Amino acid sequence: xxxxxxxxxxxxxxxxxxxxxxxxxxxxxxxxxxxxxxxxxxxxxxxxxxxxxxxxxxxxxxxxxxxxxxxxxxxxxxxxxxxxxxxxxxxxxxxxxxxxxxxxxxxxxxxxxxxxxxxxxxxxxxxxxxxxxxxxxxxxxxxxxxxxxxxxxxxxxxxxxxxxxxxxxxxxxxxxxxxxxxxxxxxxxxxxxxxxxxxxxxxxxxxxxxxxxxxxxxx
Amino acid sequence: xxxxxxxxxxxxxxxxxxxxxxxxxxxxxxxxxxxxxxxxxxxxxxxxxxxxxxxxxxxxxxxxxxxxxxxxxxxxxxxxxxxxxxxxxxxxxxxxxxxxxxxxxxxxxxxxxxxxxxxxxxxxxxxxxxxxxxxxxxxxxxxxxxxxxxxxxxxxxxxxxxxxxxxxxxxxxxxxxxxxxxxxxxxxxxxxxxxxxxxxxxxxxxxxxxxxxxxxxxx
DNA sequence: ACGTTGAGATTGCCG
DNA sequence: CGGCAATGTCAACGT
Numbered sequence: 001x002x003x004x005x006x007x008x009x010x011x012x013x014x015x016x017x018x019x020x021x022x023x024x025x026x027x028x029x030x031x032x033x034x035x036x037x038x039x040x041x042x043x044x045x046x047x048x049x050x051x052x053x054x055x056x057x058x059x060x061x062x063x064x065x066x067x068x069x070x071x072x073x074x075x076x077x078x079x080x081x082x083x084x085x086x087x088x089x090x091x092x093x094x095x096x097x098x099x100x101x102x103x104x105x106x107x108x109x110x111x112x113x114x115x116x117x118x119x120x121x122x123x124x125x126x127x128x129x130x131x132x133x134x135x136x137x138x139x140x141x142x143x144x145x146x147x148x149x150x151x152x153x154x155x156x157x158x159x160x161x162x163x164x165x166x167x168x169x170x171x172x173x174x175x176x177x178x179x180x181x182x183x184x185x186x187x188x189x190x191x192x193x194x195x196x197x198x199x200x201x202x203x204x205x206x207x208x209x210x211x212x213x214x215x216x217x218x219x
Numbered sequence: 220x221x222x223x224x225x226x227x228x229x230x231x232x233x234x235x236x237x238x239x240x241x242x243x244x245x246x247x248x249x250x251x252x253x254x255x256x257x258x259x260x261x262x263x264x265x266x267x268x269x270x271x272x273x274x275x276x277x278x279x280x281x282x283x284x285x286x287x288x289x290x291x292x293x294x295x296x297x298x299x300x301x302x303x304x305x306x307x308x309x310x311x312x313x314x315x316x317x318x319x320x321x322x323x324x325x326x327x328x329x330x331x332x333x334x335x336x337x338x339x340x341x342x343x344x345x346x347x348x349x350x351x352x353x354x355x356x357x358x359x360x361x362x363x364x365x366x367x368x369x370x371x372x373x374x375x376x377x378x379x380x381x382x383x384x385x386x387x388x389x390x391x392x393x394x395x396x397x398x399x400x401x402x403x404x405x406x407x408x409x410x411x412x413x414x415x416x417x418x419x420x421x422x423x424x425x426x427x428x429x430x431x432x433x434x435x436x437x438x
Numbered sequence: 439a440c441g442t443t444g445a446g447a448t449t450g451c452c453g
Numbered sequence: 454c455g456g457c458a459a460t461g462t463c464a465a466c467g468t
Binding site: 040 | 235238239240243247249250253257258262265301306309311312314315317348369381
């Protein structure tokens, strides 16, 4: 990884055009072949960048990165303020917990906690427009499509409606119910969902973990 | 801006939990109060970070960042490999062109180039579920809702359908036409749009610029 | 390679 | 501050 601090001006031409007037900035060149230009603001987002795979050529006063799509990032270097090379080696990587995958696993393990009589048929039930998070059956034998989100918004409801429409084409499944399950559901999403006959359920991750352990009960 | 290269281990606890095992990494502390931990991969995305506003406290072997929401980022420093402070000053900022806003402005200036007889009523016409990009009238006096995208996808069509449904509740506007205008429209979006009676138009940014100049004509 | 979806999305706008 | 939509969204995963 190379940490180059330089007075520079930058031009990006690709999906859009972007220009940075001359100023001192950090140019971060990683071992993965990426290049990113940071100012002292904008938090973790660089002002400009190029993601790998791209080819970087460097001359006296100019660094140019180009990718396969023909996008170019051109850095004109006026003055080098610092230039450090550091060797980090491979990173052991990031371990995450609490993302949608975990939420889905917890809910899948106890769909009956959402509504009495629910039984899981399949996780990631495939349709030709993408997988339904959970496909279940209710106590009356009706199919129930469940979409799981951390935050329930209108786009999530529409995603679910697309799936329901698909599932309803299968006589073995139609007519299906649809449920949006999320840690929080935004008011407008709830209104929209209910206008389309989509049930909304908010769940608490900690309570679900408890249910999964068998140490807590909702009922 | 401080460039700290250190053998470290990191723990984030907030919207999710995340852990980084001990390894050498770049810890980037910006003047805006942000902190980001980079490995030599993942392009411009840090492994962990904290965006301002947050309070950062540093002791001998530990850096802890906390924000108002109670999220914490804890960095345990085992060994400092490099530690550089650089002063960049304020950045003149990024100038962009070719984003949706410009596309919208160009199209708004010449809606008649999309379909003969179209006239602009308003840009960003407000509804209670969000603004319609362009509201127009066609030659027969019918209202036309236009959604503009760089890339036309299914979600864009659905956004437009929500608006049309909303506009159709207003007797002064109903029944409305709907048009998706984009630089490129994905095949699935086109099929879906036409099944819902939404017109699709692909436009070329350069041609639009020419029209705006008056130096080119589509007809 | 393409399509779909998730993301600690972030960021900016407007009410 | 909350809701909404754009982002050069990026990145992961499945076909």
